[in-house]
Amino acid sequence: MASTESQALSDMYSNWVSRMAANPDMDLDTMRDLFDGWHRVTREPGAVSYAHVDAGGVPALWAIPEGAVDDRVLLFSHGGGYVGGSSASHRKVAGHLAKAAGVRALVYDYRRVPESPHPGPLEDARRVFDWLVAQGFSAGGIATVGDSAGGALSISLPLSLRDAGTALPSAIVALSPFLDLQATGATLETNAEVDKLASKPMIEQMAGLFLGTEGSPTDPLAAPLHANPAGLPPVYISVGGAEVLLDDSQRFAKKAEAAGVDVTLEVVPEMQHVFHFLAGHAPEADQSVRNIGSWLRKHLLL
Amino acid sequence: MASTESQALSDMYSNWVSRMAANPDMDLDTMRDLFDGWHRVTREPGAVSYAHVDAGGVPALWAIPEGAVDDRVLLFSHGGGYVGGSSASHRKVAGHLAKAAGVRALVYDYRRVPESPHPGPLEDARRVFDWLVAQGFSAGGIATVGDSAGGALSISLPLSLRDAGTALPSAIVALSPFLDLQATGATLETNAEVDKLASKPMIEQMAGLFLGTEGSPTDPLAAPLHANPAGLPPVYISVGGAEVLLDDSQRFAKKAEAAGVDVTLEVVPEMQHVFHFLAGHAPEADQSVRNIGSWLRKHLLL
Numbered sequence: 001m002a003s004t005e006s007q008a009l010s011d012m013y014s015n016w017v018s019r020m021a022a023n024p025d026m027d028l029d030t031m032r033d034l035f036d037g038w039h040r041v042t043r044e045p046g047a048v049s050y051a052h053v054d055a056g057g058v059p060a061l062w063a064i065p066e067g068a069v070d071d072r073v074l075l076f077s078h079g080g081g082y083v084g085g086s087s088a089s090h091r092k093v094a095g096h097l098a099k100a101a102g103v104r105a106l107v108y109d110y111r112r113v114p115e116s117p118h119p120g121p122l123e124d125a126r127r128v129f130d131w132l133v134a135q136g137f138s139a140g141g142i143a144t145v146g147d148s149a150g151g152a153l154s155i156s157l158p159l160s161l162r163d164a165g166t167a168l169p170s171a172i173v174a175l176s177p178f179l180d181l182q183a184t185g186a187t188l189e190t191n192a193e194v195d196k197l198a199s200k201p202m203i204e205q206m207a208g209l210f211l212g213t214e215g216s217p218t219d220p221l222a223a224p225l226h227a228n229p230a231g232l233p234p235v236y237i238s239v240g241g242a243e244v245l246l247d248d249s250q251r252f253a254k255k256a257e258a259a260g261v262d263v264t265l266e267v268v269p270e271m272q273h274v275f276h277f278l279a280g281h282a283p284e285a286d287q288s289v290r291n292i293g294s295w296l297r298k299h300l301l302l
Numbered sequence: 303m304a305s306t307e308s309q310a311l312s313d314m315y316s317n318w319v320s321r322m323a324a325n326p327d328m329d330l331d332t333m334r335d336l337f338d339g340w341h342r343v344t345r346e347p348g349a350v351s352y353a354h355v356d357a358g359g360v361p362a363l364w365a366i367p368e369g370a371v372d373d374r375v376l377l378f379s380h381g382g383g384y385v386g387g388s389s390a391s392h393r394k395v396a397g398h399l400a401k402a403a404g405v406r407a408l409v410y411d412y413r414r415v416p417e418s419p420h421p422g423p424l425e426d427a428r429r430v431f432d433w434l435v436a437q438g439f440s441a442g443g444i445a446t447v448g449d450s451a452g453g454a455l456s457i458s459l460p461l462s463l464r465d466a467g468t469a470l471p472s473a474i475v476a477l478s479p480f481l482d483l484q485a486t487g488a489t490l491e492t493n494a495e496v497d498k499l500a501s502k503p504m505i506e507q508m509a510g511l512f513l514g515t516e517g518s519p520t521d522p523l524a525a526p527l528h529a530n531p532a533g534l535p536p537v538y539i540s541v542g543g544a545e546v547l548l549d550d551s552q553r554f555a556k557k558a559e560a561a562g563v564d565v566t567l568e569v570v571p572e573m574q575h576v577f578h579f580l581a582g583h584a585p586e587a588d589q590s591v592r593n594i595g596s597w598l599r600k601h602l603l604l
Contacts (some may be wrong), residue, residue, distance in 0.1 A: 014434065019331060029321060032337035037541040039390065050346045061346065088341065183437075280354075 002133050002270040005282035008041045009272050013197035035084030040094040043280025056131030058124045061087035064230025065099040072141045072300050073100055074105040079148025081206035082113040082121055096279040100293025117212030118222045125157045139167035143300045147274045155224040162231050171299040172235040173292055176274045177230040179225040181207035181217040185247030197273050225252055234262035234299045238288050240271030273297035304572040307584035310343045311574050315499035326526035337386030344394040347401050357431030358470025360426045362410035363389035367401040374443045374602050376400055376407040384415040384423055398581040402595025410442025419514030420524045427459045432595055441469035445602045449576045453479025457526040464533050473601040474537040475594055478576045481527040483509035485521040489548030496544040499575050536564035536601045540590050542573030
């Protein structure tokens with residue numbers, strides 16, 4: 001049974017959905033403010049300091065756990081449907097994962113939608129990756145990590161590096177990733193009643209904004225479900241059992257496994273979208289953070 | 303002349319005011335989200351870690367600079383008209399001041415208005431103060447610090463301790479404090495054109511919500527301008543020259559000085575309300591933070 005503490009995320013999502021429903025013409029600033037409150041259900045990890053940095057032209061935030069090694073890094077792509085979310089909303093959850101892995105995290109503020117549809121966010125991911133390499137990090141010292149829309153970026157960045165013949169990160173962590181822009185997953189229906197945030201209409205709206213007038217919903221760099229995953233580094237996917245997006249994870253894991261990729265799929269029963277935000281508050285999130293930290297300690301090698 | 307960098311705060315305030323004007327029935331959650339974005343103009347101080355704590359029943363956040371002494375603390379009361387603001391919006395600015403002073407800061411989330419009118423916020427300030435003392439801090443190891451509405455709390459808490467015959471903090475830092483609930487200051491008129499956030503109607507609305515149905519606008523613990531300041535510890539007041547609330551600071555400083563209190567009044571030309579939020583970005587804020595840090599190093603003695 002879901003922990004009592006995990007209810008905080010369901011409650012926050014219900015509040016968001018009711019506020020969006022009450023204000024269907026919500027302006028962009030207000031919606032972004034709403035998503036920036038995501039951090040409220042995350043407890044400070046403690047013993048982590050933060051520093052702003054210009055990462056090759058992309059504003060970014062270091063999360064630096066005390067005692068972390070300085071040659072390995074989680075390149076963290078935040079979620080928020082490509083429209084919202086920021087280094088501010090995801091600072092603490094990135095800090096938890098960095099601390100669990102014993103490394104730094106870098107959360108970057110990519111250009112968002114609707115101002116910058118695909119491939120804007122991915123281009124910024126690449127800029128930050130190149131900047132890290134220019135700073136002296138080896139590609140193998142980097143893990144791409146992200147949630148929701150950022151979970152897609154955590155996969156599409158290595159895909160684009162592979163396609164370019166460039167050295168790859170050594171690990172991918174995707175939390176509740178948003179991988180299918182056509183909204184065809186079975187759980188969009190079967191979990192419609194239990195998912196407190198996402199829904200088919202919301203997914204379709206975000207996909208439309210992300211693709212803009214020129215994008216294709218089957219572009220593998222926009223919707224990694226359509227990619228050939230062969231050659232990707234080990235992938236850890238963690239997703240909630242109550243999510244409408246659960247099927248995105250399940251289908252991608254199956255496809256990646258068939259392509260010979262080392263895939264770990266963690267489905268945590270009854271959990272909501274990116275339940276990892278509950279780190280420090282709910283046992284399900286803490287357990288997942290520990291699992292991911294252990295996995296990264298094995299796979300994030302130079 | 304005001305620095306180019308300081309424009310970021312004016313721009314943010316103009317954005318807030320236009321959004322509030324466009325949505326006069328803005329719901330409380332949305333307004334609080336708006337104010338929680340205050341932190342965006344503040345750069346991470348760096349080398350400061352954070353930890354949530356239950357401070358005697360009041361949720362609070364430690365800001366812990368690397369190398370800070372652990373027996374002195376800034377008890378930080380955030381601003382936001384008693385309605386908004388939080389440990390999240392003020393985390394970084396508290397971190398800057400703590401770092402400049404070489405001590406910890408504790409930013410607490412007092413019960414806000416309209417749910418808890420005066421004396422709710424002050425009662426929570428007292429709870430946190432008592433908790434600090436119970437943790438082993440001496441009263442003299444504590445400085446009360448706050449901005450705007452929190453600037454009033456930074457003064458009313460020591461006033462209430464003095465009235466109760468309890469040991470006092472050794473220093474008070476009030477940033478752009480909101481001290482007159484009757485909105486009688488001359489600068490409410492003379493700075494009306496240049497203050498990008500506050501205005502007489504806004505001040506009156508917030509004062510009304512803060513006082514509720516039972517409060518008096520001349521209660522000295524609600525409006526410290528009406529207090530007898532005799533016996534207060536040294537006070538540092540920092541305020542912007544463009545503020546409608548400038549006169550609150552000038553009048554209180556004059557009254558405190560006449561009562562024999564050691565008062566330092568810093569008026570920084572052309573600066574907006576709580577320009578200290580620009581710490582790490584604008585030279586005026588950085589200079590003020592340095593001034594306050596040096597002053598605290600002299601006055602925050604055990």
